[in-house]
Amino acid sequence: MEKQQGLIASDQLRVIIGLGKTGLACARFLQQQRINFIVVDSRESPPELAVFRAEFPLVQVYLGGIPEEVLSRAAELIVSPGVPLTEPAIANAKAKGVRVIGDIELFGYYCDRPVIAITGSNGKSTVTTMVGDMCKAAGLKTGVGGNLGIPALSLLDRGFDIFVLELSSFQLETVDTFAPTVSTILNISPDHMDRYPSLMAYHQAKQKIYRNCKAAVSNKDDALTQPLLPQQIPHVMFTLREPDLKEFGVIEDDTDGGTFLVKGQDRLLSTRELKVVGLHNYANALAALALGYQAGLPVEAMCSALRTYKGLPHRCEWVAEKNQVTFINDSKATNVGAASAALDGIGSEIAGKIILIAGGDGKNADFDILGDLFNQYCRYLVAIGRDAKPLLAVGRSAGVPGEEHDTLQSAVSKAAEMAQPGDVVLLSPACASLDMFANYEARGNEFCQWVKELVND
Structure with a gap:
């Protein structure tokens, strides 16, 4: 090479x-x-x-x-x-x-194939795998990795036609000449405030993904994702509202109550065709479509990949249902923004309420952001881990009762006890896991274990 x-x-x-x-x-x-x-x-x-x-x-x-x-x-x-x-x-x-x-800058020195680079506070793993599936459906030998799964350097020299990389703010701090074919910031919400002195510093690290890109995608609903680029760089936006002519967005069809993902006024597919649910996943699908469009992927291949996409473990993952109560594992929600997306995305689509299990190491985040969502969607809050008490305080201020539990097993048991038919028991911690678990996967796996024991009892 x-x-x-x-x-x-x-x-x-x-x-x-x-x-x-x-x-x-x-x-x-x-x-x-x-x-x-x-x-x-x-x-x-x-x-x-x-x-x-x-x-x-x-x-x-x-x-x-x-x-x-x-x-x-x-x-x-x-x-x-x-x-x-x-x-x-x-x-x-x-x-x-x-x-x-860093490793991404080193990767950029040697990479001679197109690269789709994806960052954001939330949803980046989902969008990365969605776009990877789209590339494969288009017949391209595709390397998927970065912050997700396989390190980027390990993907080189494998004969890939295209690379789809999830990048963290930490990885982006050390890029300089790295030049993706298409770049995006999906969203920005406070995260890693234990490493960054301010939200602006975190935002500036994320913005480096656009520095040398040949095309860009941003979230019209989040001003912090907008790139500062020369006018000649192609730029497409996505939105959860009705889009303008060249944007990707959502339209409602009053004749049958359907919701469609569209580019301008052109319908691409119905949300009923998606296996993933919730507004946040509609936004993820729109971002993936916009990225694929900027990379020149065929629309048919992109839509085909979205129809079969089942989501990732620990990201709003359906676990079980018992007595009309659904249990969902969203252990990957390691920050306030991710938990907000899950609460809004699920809470707006269910008949009942959410019994939320949350807590862990909050990384100095401001939990007050969750107050309105607690009030709107939650019936009860079960808090665990180092920052259980401040979460419960926000819940009380929002009119949501709750209590602290020392173990995830007892938290699952209490959540199931408080749930009513039509409710969802949701593990969406809004916190890192390392105060109680090896990682978020271990936390999610334990949640699934206790849920399955409970429903099979």
């Missing part, structure tokens, strides 16, 4: 900072390119250490800190997304002229 402009000479030293999944992918890629590197991690026992030492027994590894003298000798630092660029050793090296990049 031919090198792109901007690369540092292969005999100059790279330092990979962080030995998780991304750091390991970077190491494997640099070795394939015969580029010298060493690895640094502030942890004594990073998650991929054993695998790394088995594969790279001769590569030097520094653990338990980030030594400044090592970083200052490097031509380039390849920083994993979980490592803040404000780390003093990294900031000092950068100030001395050491180049600081």
Whole structure:
């Protein structure tokens, strides 16, 4: 694969900072390119250490800190997304002229195929997999990954025709020359406020996805997603309202009560044809259609992929139903914006109310944003984890009763007890999981386990 402009000479030293999944992918890629590197991690026992030492027994590894003298000798630092660029050793090296990049910038140096790049506070995994399915339905050999699943560098050299990448704000902090074919920010809501000093700083990191893109998609209903681009860059918007001529949106047909996803006034498909439900999923489908359109995918292939798309685990995932009460796992809702989307999307479509299980590590988020949705859609709030009490306080202010539980098992039991026919018991935590669980998947799996025991009892 031919090198792109901007690369540092292969005999100059790279330092990979962080030995998780991304750091390991970077190491494997640099070795394939015969580029010298060493690895640094502030942890004594990073998650991929054993695998790394088995594969790279001769590569030097520094653990338990980030030594400044090592970083200052490097031509380039390849920083994993979980490592803040404000780390003093990294900031000092950068100030001395050491180049600081991440895995996505490195991917961009070597990628010579179209890239659809997707970010946002919520829905990015769903939209990424939707667009991936659309590309495959169009007959393209498609690499799907990034922040979702397979690290981007691990997708190179596999003969893919096109790449669809989910990108986090952390990954976007370190991009400079990365130039996607199509870019989007789906939405912006407060997240990672434990890493960013303000919503504006978080917003600025997300906006870097548009920097060098050849075409853009944005959310007309969210002003913070609008790109600042030259007029000649093609730009399409999507909306959950009736769209203008060149936009993607929703129209209601009063003759049969149907709702349709459209481009301008051209109907693409009925929401009844979708297997995923809720307004937030209609927005996800519209975003995917707009991205596919900008990438030149056939409409027939895009609609075919949406008709068969079943959604992802832990994202408004149907688990079970008992006594006309539905149980839904939305453990991936690790921030306030994601929980808001689930509450609004589900609450607006059911006859009953929502019994919400929420809580965990709130990452300094403002839970007051949820108050109106609690009042409108919730019957009862079962709170767990580190930030259970502030969530319950917001619930009380919104007129929604609730109580705190120490375990997810007892929370599920209480939620089922409070539910009435037509209600939904929804796990949508609005918080990270690491105060109680290994990750959001473990939290969602445990929820499913207790629900299935309950309904089979």
